[in-house]
Amino acid sequence: MRGLARILIASATVALVGTPIQARAQGYVNPWAGVQFGSDVDHGRGAFGVAAGGMSAGIVGGEVDFGYSPSFFGTQNDFGHNTVLSLMGNVIVGVPIGGTRGASVRPYVVGGLGLIRTQIDGGTLFRVSSSDNQLGWDAGAGVMGFFNEHVGLRGDLRYLRRATGNVVNNIDLGTLNFWRLSAGVIIH
Numbered sequence: 001m002r003g004l005a006r007i008l009i010a011s012a013t014v015a016l017v018g019t020p021i022q023a024r025a026q027g028y029v030n031p032w033a034g035v036q037f038g039s040d041v042d043h044g045r046g047a048f049g050v051a052a053g054g055m056s057a058g059i060v061g062g063e064v065d066f067g068y069s070p071s072f073f074g075t076q077n078d079f080g081h082n083t084v085l086s087l088m089g090n091v092i093v094g095v096p097i098g099g100t101r102g103a104s105v106r107p108y109v110v111g112g113l114g115l116i117r118t119q120i121d122g123g124t125l126f127r128v129s130s131s132d133n134q135l136g137w138d139a140g141a142g143v144m145g146f147f148n149e150h151v152g153l154r155g156d157l158r159y160l161r162r163a164t165g166n167v168v169n170n171i172d173l174g175t176l177n178f179w180r181l182s183a184g185v186i187i188h
Contacts, residue, residue, distance in 0.1 A: 026188050027054040034182025058100035063090045080122030088114035088138050111139040116162045135163040154186040
């Protein structure tokens, strides 16, 4: 599984670096915080991460998105230390409304492949220790709004799903899927 993780990280890096970007391309960094909810998440769980990428002419580009979710499956008392980590290489397609310089709005769609890692260690309710790296995918949409040429806000809704996996104490990691709603500052 570590080999798969290395291949996915290398692929995401190549996708980001290999994305054709003109001299006036718009690179960005987006630290975000969010909440995850849906079929495998009870009561919504907090998450945080960072996305970095670039868009050619503000329309087509690539990004790498990293997300970390502590206590994803439940409290540490019940499940012990449990996390879900995602690392995705994505294609992003947007429409710059108001141009690519200065104040503008850019709705976009995004999707890609990458790594989804789950880890569960101990707990009083479920005595289990498991970590698993699997291929996953994400798809979503959002909007970037820029106050000026360099700073703005970004809101995003994504669906994440593992492609394969196993069952640990009645938690089916093979169909692990959830929605993530996030917001953050975007700097380019």
